Amino acid sequence: MSAPLPWQQGQWQKLLARIEQKNLPHALLLTGHRGIGKQRFAQQLAELLLCNEKLPEPCGECKGCRLIAAGTHPDLRIVTPPEDKHVIGVDQIRELSHYLSLTALYSGYQVVLITPADLMNINAANSLLKTLEEPPANTLLLLLSERPAALPATIRSRCQVINFEKPAQESALSWLKAQQPDLDRQIAKTLLALAEGAPLRALEMANKDVITQRSEMLEDLEKVAAGRCDPVEITKKWLKLGKKESLYWVYGWLVDMVRMKVAVQPPYIANADVAPRLSKIAANIELSQLYKRLDQVSEALRLADNQSLNAELLLEGVLIGWTPRR
Numbered sequence: 427m428s429a430p431l432p433w434q435q436g437q438w439q440k441l442l443a444r445i446e447q448k449n450l451p452h453a454l455l456l457t458g459h460r461g462i463g464k465q466r467f468a469q470q471l472a473e474l475l476l477c478n479e480k481l482p483e484p485c486g487e488c489k490g491c492r493l494i495a496a497g498t499h500p501d502l503r504i505v506t507p508p509e510d511k512h513v514i515g516v517d518q519i520r521e522l523s524h525y526l527s528l529t530a531l532y533s534g535y536q537v538v539l540i541t542p543a544d545l546m547n548i549n550a551a552n553s554l555l556k557t558l559e560e561p562p563a564n565t566l567l568l569l570l571s572e573r574p575a576a577l578p579a580t581i582r583s584r585c586q587v588i589n590f591e592k593p594a595q596e597s598a599l600s601w602l603k604a605q606q607p608d609l610d611r612q613i614a615k616t617l618l619a620l621a622e623g624a625p626l627r628a629l630e631m632a633n634k635d636v637i638t639q640r641s642e643m644l645e646d647l648e649k650v651a652a653g654r655c656d657p658v659e660i661t662k663k664w665l666k667l668g669k670k671e672s673l674y675w676v677y678g679w680l681v682d683m684v685r686m687k688v689a690v691q692p693p694y695i696a697n698a699d700v701a702p703r704l705s706k707i708a709a710n711i712e713l714s715q716l717y718k719r720l721d722q723v724s725e726a727l728r729l730a731d732n733q734s735l736n737a738e739l740l741l742e743g744v745l746i747g748w749t750p751r752r
């Protein structure tokens with residue numbers, strides 16, 4: 427098993443103590459930013475509970491550990507929205523209740539991850555409430571959410587909350603350095619800022635080389651703003667790179683542009699390393715126009731999960747708005 431993340435040690439030790447005292451709650455709600463390590467923490471806890479040797483850490487060799495490693499342990503369930511949907515439906519929770527009514531096959535424990543728990547629709551949440559009110563013995567329900575306020579209060583109140591705060595920048599940077607020793611420190615800082623301080627998300631971005639992608643897209647925007655590129659062509663190109671990713675970039679740039687325009691003191695800028703370029707692109711645009719574009723991009727992000735064309739049209743509209751008037 428990999429060690430708990432450095433910024434999760436405190437929570438981990440507390441849970442270990444509760445397992446030793448046989449005093450583990452039936453339901454935990456793990457909260458914190460996207461990319462902070464909620465899933466990893468939940469997975470590690472599942473590994474520990476489903477190991478047949480009761481050690482302070484899983485042995486890695488018993489049948490339970492081998493099944494976990496193969497992703498086929500029958501006493502571990504992961505409930506997540508189906509690929510073609512964006513909610514966890516009531517059928518999934520009913521099926522889960524049925525599953526929990528059966529006895530554990532191997533370790534004596536049954537562990538369930540519901541993620542993201544805030545994507546349960548209201549019927550699913552109501553159905554889960556019954557299980558939370560009368561939890562079967564030796565069951566651990568792990569609800570994961572970066573937006574716990576979106577969960578019904580009745581659900582929240584029946585879970586013990588474990589919240590993960592973002593680690594301090596230095597601690598996050600040294601963890602990133604340990605994962606990717608070749609990663610340049612300045613780039614690591616930029617990635618961490620873009621990931622809003624969440625180290626696992628920053629690492630994912632580093633692995634995908636998003637800095638290069640951002641640089642190319644920013645160049646495209648500069649060309650559009652200078653009237654040297656067709657905004658419709660650029661929209662097509664960006665959509666191929668990924669609709670949501672493109673929209674996230676534009677959103678982040680617009681936020682930084684607004685911050686730079688309204689700031690009296692030097693503001694916090696997520697894309698600090700390209701701030702002069704952003705400032706130049708925003709130079710001839712009124713603040714009210716930037717806010718309008720920010721609204722359009724937020725709306726496009728909201729629609730991006732649907733198959734509708736609206737998100738694409740909105741992105742195209744934002745880019746067309748950037749072309750210089752003749």
Ligand SMILES: [Zn+2]
Binds near residue numbers: 486488
């Ligand atoms: Zn084991």
